[in-house]
Amino acid sequence: MIETTDDRAFPPALAEVARVEFEYEEDGGVDFEPYDAFDSAEETTDWLRNWTGNHELDGAAYRVFGQDGTGGLAALWLARPGLPLAEQPVVFLGSEGERGVVAGNLSDFLWVLADGVGPLEIVEFGQYEGRPNAALAELAERHATTPRRTADEIVTEAQAQFPTFSEDIDALCR
Template sequence: MESDDDLALPPALAAIAALGFGPAPDDAEAADADPGEDPHPTVDFEAFEEFLDPEDATDWFRIWTNNPEAEADQFRIFGQTTSGGYAAFWLVREDAALPEQPIVFLGPEGETGVVACDLSAFLWLVADGSGPYEAVEHPTRRSQPHQEFTAIAVKHATGERMTAREVVAAARDEFPDFEDTMAELSR
């Protein structure tokens, strides 16, 4: 078991977790909703208060990949969608600090994708009204800036402001093989 300090989120993610995205609509509500009605479409994401324990992450990853030998030590899981998909830092950059690692989405039905090149880019993605699921499944989603998340990004991000589309495009350009890497681990 890791100490509480090892499971603590970076301050920017802790701020997002404290603010929250609000409840995601259920399927019936989504079907009845007028697409022009809500200027801030719901983001299907809940940031955890701390990282998922590594042992729990490995248990989940083995089931997700259907590979009893798979290890999740390359991920630091920090949130989930209502359907059980996880968002995580992917620890692929050797000797880089956690906030400099890319962020990925691992969906409940095997969906995968790189969401952002690093934490700063992820903050701009969220500020633009998208979450990890939306970045993978709806990468061209219309910008819906969120005032409170924008304030968090302005305070914590080290990179230039980007739209969600720009964040996702940059991540896919830098890490084009993520999906193949996950497919190789799966059985």
């Protein structure tokens, strides 16, 4: 079991993302509704238990910070013990069981959003190209600690770093 802290201080970059209006249209856009704070530990535990059917779990390894229109959740996954929240991978767990790693850290996630792609589009549709968003690109330029790369490069790298994420989630399910 990974030791985690109960750090729920919202990173400044996510607070800024929460102020951005994401437009979703049938022919494009990003289906993402960012939160202005992490879900509570209790909410996260309740959600994870219901999502997996495993009522022995707690949600300590996740910091949920947004959702799509169907209720799928974007979260920081505390997979790197001892590192700050901003260095943890971003994952998406969809309302119908979809799941995947979206970015290796918060900085890379900002570049993904700047490319006009969100967590749902990546995990459910394998979409790595969208309509670039100038406001999110500026936000990423201010907060990112990683160099700008395409969403495709970022997602491919992150999924290679955590190749068993889906199988690990399967193992939690009952």
